[in-house]
Amino acid sequence: MRIDLHTHSNVSDGTDTPSALMGKAREAGLDVIGLADHDTFAGLAEAYAAAAEVGVELVPAMEMSCELRGRSVHLLAYGADVGDEALLAELVRIREGRDQRLPKVLAKLAELGVPVSEEEVAAQVGDAPSIGRPHIADALVARGYVPNRDEAFVRWLADDGPAYVERYATELATGIELVHAAGGVAVIAHPWGRGSIAVLESEVLEGLVTEHGLDGFEVDHNDHDQSQRAELRRLAGRLEVLGTGSSDYHGLGKQDHALGCNLTSDEAYAALRERMNRARMDQLDRS
């Protein structure tokens, strides 16, 4: 089976509607697709309807902004209860942090000689509840300052760039706990990608598994080279947790992340479904 467990729609910083994304998943020959918008479940209802129509299997997911020792770590939540109050309240807090960051970033950009207004960013965000740096990048592109998103990150918006501003993110251990309490499965996205590699050494990943019940981490992702993938695959095997693969598709937002460019094995997907069932049963047991 062709299984791609981590993609984005325009409900966060992707460029396809959830419906269009499901159609493209079918065209790309995917059997299973995970929709994991940043800090929101808002795209899932539309995605379910479209997935049923085109005949792909949707795995409901969300990519939560977490932090560990001051570094950004992205946590994928699979199958979490989208009505869980504690998790929803935390997502509101994260999205408020995104809102509060916006004027500070725009002030820095103005100082750097490339002003854009909140309205111009809002025009790029549309109805999405999650305002991201990629939307600010799109506004800079619309102004003609740079040709594409990537260039806006390289020049101004990257974590070490001159217009970077921190925002609130959930402590990683708390994030894992919240996802589990909501009956979800917790998988770290691109652990050895930019930023998080500095704080997620193998021993730290092992500790998160043994002490916090982390369910797995992404192995096959464009942020990882071949030797990193081999090492992460061995580690997931030794720890008996999920080692997944994904495109992290963002539509036109990330040109080198085509749907299905990395895949999850049938075995890892079966193990994910098992963990999703167990997590949901545990949640029901507690309620």
Ligand code: AMP
């Ligand atoms: P935010 O969550 O708003 O801080 O923005 C982070 C998002 O921007 C990520 O989910 C990526 O989609 C994108 N992104 C982060 N860093 C880069 C980069 N260096 N180049 C291009 N896109 C990036």
Ligand code: MN
């Ligand atoms: Mn993104």
Ligand code: MN
């Ligand atoms: Mn991510």
Ligand code: MN
């Ligand atoms: Mn992502």
